[in-house]
Amino acid sequence: MGERSHEKPDDKDLDASDLRVAVVVSRYNLDISKRLLRGALEVLEERGAEDPQVVWVPGALELPLAALTLAESGNVDAIVTLGCVINGETAHFQFVASGCTEGIVHVSLDTGVPCSFGVLTTYDRDQALARSGPRNNKGAEATETAIEMANLVRRLQDPGDS
DSSP: OOOOOSOOOOGGGGOOTTOOEEEEEEOTTHHHHHHHHHHHHHHHHHTTOOSOEEEEESSGGGHHHHHHHHHHHTOOSEEEEEEEEEOOSSTHHHHHHHHHHHHHHHHHHHHSOOEEEEEEEESSHHHHHHTBSSSSBHHHHHHHHHHHHHHHHHHHHOGGGO
């Protein structure tokens, strides 16, 4: 696995102590999703988030609607989406991965609420396990992204508060 090619943000950019964060998790490939959720919740605790809301959905294609509903509620500052789509023997993988990805991007763009993408799209189960473990957890990374973007959006909306 390659190293990430960008610098980590400042700690203040990852402060979640005054953010309302929701995590939307797919039950499909449940064991992988639980590992991603564990990484996300660890980051939220480390970064001071209180009482993150966890919402479970049946599969990856349901993530965007749940995220959109949360974003439109006005009750969250950031949303983390988590799940795992593993390639099979049919084209279904491409449709699910593409639809899920596009839907999640639209949530952010349509509402202005950061909605990070922590959905693994892998060719096999071993790749999913490698990206959801304690040392390399894409759920944790997606959570840091959501926190950083929520803080950035706040600063951009009210530059006098920086």
